[in-house]
Amino acid sequence: xxxxxxxxxxxxxxxxxxxxxxxxxxxxxxxxxxxxxxxxxxxxxxxxxxxxxxxxxxxxxxxxxxxxxxxxxxxxxxxxxxxxxxxxxxxxxxxxxxxxxxxxxxxxxxxx
Amino acid sequence: xxxxxxxxxxxxxxxxxxxxxxxxxxxxxxxxxxxxxxxxxxxxxxxxxxxxxxxxxxxxxxxxxxxxxxxxxxxxxxxxxxxxxxxxxxxxxxxxxxxxxxxxxxxxxxxxxx
Numbered sequence: 001x002x003x004x005x006x007x008x009x010x011x012x013x014x015x016x017x018x019x020x021x022x023x024x025x026x027x028x029x030x031x032x033x034x035x036x037x038x039x040x041x042x043x044x045x046x047x048x049x050x051x052x053x054x055x056x057x058x059x060x061x062x063x064x065x066x067x068x069x070x071x072x073x074x075x076x077x078x079x080x081x082x083x084x085x086x087x088x089x090x091x092x093x094x095x096x097x098x099x100x101x102x103x104x105x106x107x108x109x110x111x112x
Numbered sequence: 113x114x115x116x117x118x119x120x121x122x123x124x125x126x127x128x129x130x131x132x133x134x135x136x137x138x139x140x141x142x143x144x145x146x147x148x149x150x151x152x153x154x155x156x157x158x159x160x161x162x163x164x165x166x167x168x169x170x171x172x173x174x175x176x177x178x179x180x181x182x183x184x185x186x187x188x189x190x191x192x193x194x195x196x197x198x199x200x201x202x203x204x205x206x207x208x209x210x211x212x213x214x215x216x217x218x219x220x221x222x223x224x225x226x
Contacts, residue, residue, distance in 0.1 A: 031212065033214065035216075040218065041218060042199060042216050042217055042218035042219045043155065043199060043201075043216040043219075044216070045213060045214050045215065045216075048212060048213065048214070050212055056211070056212070056213070057213075058213050058214075059213070059215065090154060090155070092155075097142075097203050097212040097213075097214060098142040098143045098145070098160070098162070098203040098214075099145075099160060100145075100157040100160065101145075101147070101155070101157060101201075101214070102157075103154040103155050103156070104154065105154055106154055
């Protein structure tokens with residue numbers, strides 16, 4: 001089954017404690033991206049990747065890091081989380097950036 | 113830069129037709145996409161328009177006018193299950209010719225009432 005998986009689905013952490021949210025896709029897609037979703041603000045792109053070792057900033061990259069060492073995986077790293085990073089995070093992949101994005105189930109992060 | 117404008121909320125009656133508009137401002141244009149998101153769920157792809165005109169997929173249609181920087185999603189024969197948020201999205205070259213950034217509108221919450 002074609003899918004994008006994210007882990008964990010829910011995470012509560014404290015300010016400053018480094019965390020990683022994993023994302024994996026099994027569709028051999030080249031394009032992957034991370035979004036955060038906040039009430040009233042829609043989906044905002046954090047980072048995207050066009051291929052292995054190729055990443056670039058989206059609209060709201062501050063406080064986040066990503067890496068793309070393998071085509072299927074695109075982890076999101078928060079090295080020093082802060083409460084304003086409390087949000088719902090989605091990973092997505094597609095064959096082309098303009099085309100159909102396949103979204104993961106989401107990760108709800110709370111930073112206290 | 114880029115921006116997309118869509119209504120925040122729309123209410124329609126079951127069985128009716130509803131149109132959700134999206135206007136955009138982008139530096140370079142590569143097509144307009146639409147996504148549906150139910151409460152608690154992930155966005156799912158509905159349609160993509162790269163050229164002017166109407167694309168139909170079952171009860172859903174999407175229209176694009178590049179000259180007007182405008183598109184809409186048309187939902188026919190509304191069903192209760194169509195109650196969801198709908199997002200338009202564009203790829204923009206705002207960050208440069210090599211940019212593959214995607215920008216989403218803030219979403220339109222559709223409520224279908226009996």
